[in-house]
Amino acid sequence: MSHRFRWVWPVSIRRQLVVGVALVHLVLMTVFVLTLVHRQKTFLLDRAERRVLFQAELLATTSVHPLLSSDLAGLGEILAVLVRDAGDVPDAMVTDPRGRVVAHRQLGEAGDRLDDATIRATVAGAPRARLVARGQHTIHAAAPVMARGRHVGWAWITGNVSAERAQLDDVTRTGLVYTGVAVLIGTAFAMGLARAILHPLSLLLGGTEQVSQRRWEQPIPVTSTNEVGTVTHERAQFEAVLSGIGEGICVTDTVGRVLMWNRAAEQITRVPAPVMVGAVIPGPLCLVDGDGAVKDFARTVMKRAIDSGEAVSTAATKLMRLDGSVLSIGMTSAPIRDHAGAVQACVSVFRDVTRERDIDRMKTEFVSAVSHELRTPLTSIRAYAETLQDLVGDEATVQEFLKVIEEEAVRLTRLINDVLNLSRIESGRVRFKEESIALAPLVARAIQTAEPKAAMSNVRLATDVVPDLPPFRGDADGIQQVLTNLVDNGVKYNRPGGRVEVRAWLNGGVRVEVRDTGIGMSPDAVRRLGERFFRVDSSETRRAGGTGLGISLVKEILQAHGAVLEVESAEGRGSAFRFVLPVGGGA
Amino acid sequence: MKRILIADDESHIRRILEFNLKRAGYEVLATEDGRAALALALSARPDLVILDVSMPELTGLDVCRRLKADATLEATPVFLLTARGQESDAEAGRVAGADQFFTKPFSPKQLVEQVRQAVGEP
Ligand SMILES: Nc1ncnc2c1ncn2[C@@H]1O[C@H](COP(=O)(O)OP(=O)(O)O)[C@@H](O)[C@H]1O
Ligand SMILES: [Mg+2]
Numbered sequence: 001m002s003h004r005f006r007w008v009w010p011v012s013i014r015r016q017l018v019v020g021v022a023l024v025h026l027v028l029m030t031v032f033v034l035t036l037v038h039r040q041k042t043f044l045l046d047r048a049e050r051r052v053l054f055q056a057e058l059l060a061t062t063s064v065h066p067l068l069s070s071d072l073a074g075l076g077e078i079l080a081v082l083v084r085d086a087g088d089v090p091d092a093m094v095t096d097p098r099g100r101v102v103a104h105r106q107l108g109e110a111g112d113r114l115d116d117a118t119i120r121a122t123v124a125g126a127p128r129a130r131l132v133a134r135g136q137h138t139i140h141a142a143a144p145v146m147a148r149g150r151h152v153g154w155a156w157i158t159g160n161v162s163a164e165r166a167q168l169d170d171v172t173r174t175g176l177v178y179t180g181v182a183v184l185i186g187t188a189f190a191m192g193l194a195r196a197i198l199h200p201l202s203l204l205l206g207g208t209e210q211v212s213q214r215r216w217e218q219p220i221p222v223t224s225t226n227e228v229g230t231v232t233h234e235r236a237q238f239e240a241v242l243s244g245i246g247e248g249i250c251v252t253d254t255v256g257r258v259l260m261w262n263r264a265a266e267q268i269t270r271v272p273a274p275v276m277v278g279a280v281i282p283g284p285l286c287l288v289d290g291d292g293a294v295k296d297f298a299r300t301v302m303k304r305a306i307d308s309g310e311a312v313s314t315a316a317t318k319l320m321r322l323d324g325s326v327l328s329i330g331m332t333s334a335p336i337r338d339h340a341g342a343v344q345a346c347v348s349v350f351r352d353v354t355r356e357r358d359i360d361r362m363k364t365e366f367v368s369a370v371s372h373e374l375r376t377p378l379t380s381i382r383a384y385a386e387t388l389q390d391l392v393g394d395e396a397t398v399q400e401f402l403k404v405i406e407e408e409a410v411r412l413t414r415l416i417n418d419v420l421n422l423s424r425i426e427s428g429r430v431r432f433k434e435e436s437i438a439l440a441p442l443v444a445r446a447i448q449t450a451e452p453k454a455a456m457s458n459v460r461l462a463t464d465v466v467p468d469l470p471p472f473r474g475d476a477d478g479i480q481q482v483l484t485n486l487v488d489n490g491v492k493y494n495r496p497g498g499r500v501e502v503r504a505w506l507n508g509g510v511r512v513e514v515r516d517t518g519i520g521m522s523p524d525a526v527r528r529l530g531e532r533f534f535r536v537d538s539s540e541t542r543r544a545g546g547t548g549l550g551i552s553l554v555k556e557i558l559q560a561h562g563a564v565l566e567v568e569s570a571e572g573r574g575s576a577f578r579f580v581l582p583v584g585g586g587a
Numbered sequence: 588m589k590r591i592l593i594a595d596d597e598s599h600i601r602r603i604l605e606f607n608l609k610r611a612g613y614e615v616l617a618t619e620d621g622r623a624a625l626a627l628a629l630s631a632r633p634d635l636v637i638l639d640v641s642m643p644e645l646t647g648l649d650v651c652r653r654l655k656a657d658a659t660l661e662a663t664p665v666f667l668l669t670a671r672g673q674e675s676d677a678e679a680g681r682v683a684g685a686d687q688f689f690t691k692p693f694s695p696k697q698l699v700e701q702v703r704q705a706v707g708e709p
Contacts, residue, residue: 376597379691379692382692383604383692383695386696
């Protein structure tokens with residue numbers, strides 16, 4: 001229905017049905033009654049005409065004899081019989097062939113007499129019985145009086161049709177009454193029908209409109225067995241699924257107003273749907289993320305999902321219930337788009353991850369405890385090996401072996417440190433700072449750290465950091481680790497005479513590149529880079545020594561900075577590692 | 588002769604530190620718990636104190652704090668040894684007033700070098 005008709009044509013299905021059925025009844029009944037009246041009219045008039053014609057012929061036959069014998073009294077007698085009080089024939093007369101009146105009888109003062117013109121016209125025509133005129137309430141007929149083939153006069157009859165007229169009026173009136181009654185009954189029927197169809201539909205509508213508020217213990221009643229019943233059934237199933245899902249579901253509009261809050265959401269938060277629905281997140285919820293209480297929708301993951309137009313996950317939100325218990329909440333929010341692609345709402349799925357977080361924390365604590373326990377014996381091994389080297393003098397083999405013990409102790413220490421770091425970052429226990437940091441000093445430190453090793457293996461180190469590079473936003477320690485690891489790799493997986501260069505410039509952020517002219521990697525190795533403990537297995541890499549955790553650590557740290565490590569490498573020619581750090585406003 | 592006080596509950600660590608410092612010419616007092624270290628520090632007046640952070644009874648941090656709170660020992664350098672090497676430990680050490688911070692495993696040679704820089708030749 002076009003918008004132009006909206007104001008005439010009701011919008012609700014109920015009104016449409018009622019108005020529609022009533023209209024159809026009105027039109028059909030009117031046509032029906034009109035047809036009926038018309039037929040009745042034709043029938044009644046036809047009958048009246050034939051009656052009057054018959055009476056005219058009858059008069060013509062009976063007046064032959066009196067007319068021939070000029071028996072005027074007899075003629076008057078015959079007319080008197082015809083023109084009775086009943087009023088069927090208010091006027092009768094007999095004329096000669098030229099229309100001159102021989103005998104005439106009239107009831108009361110019935111008007112509407114035949115005029116002379118009609119009479120003249122009739123007598124001028126052939127001697128044949130026929131209707132000669134019709135009035136409002138009367139019909140006039142004439143029949144020739146024939147005596148043995150000779151035309152001796154005319155018999156005239158005026159018939160009264162007011163009875164038929166009255167009958168017709170009656171039929172018309174009754175028809176109108178019937179039309180009215182039919183329209184009434186039809187409308188009532190339409191209303192009944194509308195109700196029968198719409199009641200389950202309205203239950204369903206009530207149901208879907210208030211999916212969120214409705215008490216979930218009361219499912220939509222599925223009563224109808226017709227199509228609406230089917231729809232209702234599907235709807236009920238859909239809702240049963242929604243409410244049955246073990247994950248909390250929260251749908252909000254773009255300003256954070258809650259549109260839906262399922263049963264699991266109620267159970268997890270202990271806040272019932274009627275309280276949540278309509279409230280703006282966080283509403284009555286007491287949410288805490290890493291940096292403190294969430295008091296504003298703008299600080300939620302949902303808002304981030306709406307703004308970015310992409311699904312966003314978090315596991316770092318805590319929820320405090322009214323009874324004081326604290327839960328860790330894992331949540332994924334995703335924007336809901338309309339058909340035009342505009343974000344119109346946000347659906348969030350969340351669950352209680354307290355147990356997982358606890359286990360995770362225990363795991364981290366365990367790793368931390370283990371690494372702590374490992375350090376103590378390592379400390380002794382290293383300290384004793386080192387001290388022994390001072391004691392044994394020039395005994396070359398003993399020196400060599402003690403050196404191995406010490407080196408391995410150092411390597412084990414690095415392994416422990418890397419495992420510890422990685423597990424802390426993965427468990428989200430390390431909170432990276434967001435500060436404004438100048439890159440150049442970090443690069444200088446990384447180069448400085450690698451210097452001894454580079455000198456030993458005859459690898460040149462170079463830096464090319466543009467002078468007016470703005471500071472990046474992030475964590476100084478984290479990025480220091482990234483640079484140190486990458487430069488260390490560049491030196492380790494290199495060849496005498498090789499070169500490692502750290503470059504940094506501004507291009508969509510602070511773009512950093514650590515490039516070497518070393519042994520490079522196969523495409524497969526590049527793909528596997530970042531797997532825990534992955535190391536390319538070759539004599540060259542084995543000689544270099546390492547844990548296979550460096551790149552994992554680098555990737556985790558960069559990810560926390562919203563950056564990705566790009567790797568480009570050619571076997572035998574060298575590798576380049578690149579990433580872009582965000583440039584931040586404010587300190 | 589310069590006197591160094593060592594407190595570590597690990598006997599091997601105590602032994603090797605003692606050995607290295609003595610070899611460098613220092614006089615060494617060693618103890619295995621924090622409470623004893625505090626008592627020794629007050630009675631023996633060492634020139635430098637080396638404390639393991641994790642010890643029973645009184646942690647190295649506690650001992651360090653108390654030494655730094657004592658007017659007569661305030662100026663005595665304190666070295667802390669930790670097995671964790673986390674930022675938070677270093678921070679806690681700084682707050683407690685420690686002068687140096689060594690993460691295990693450390694190099695005894697470097698430690699002796701730092702001692703020499705802090706208190707001078709024996
Ligand atoms: N610049 C590089 N050139 C060649 N190979 C590299 C380079 N960086 C890393 N690799 C390869 O990737 C592996 C994993 O690196 P990493 O995670 O840093 O571990 P580690 O350096 O401790 O072995 C290395 O063992 C090496 O085989
Ligand atoms: Mg590495």
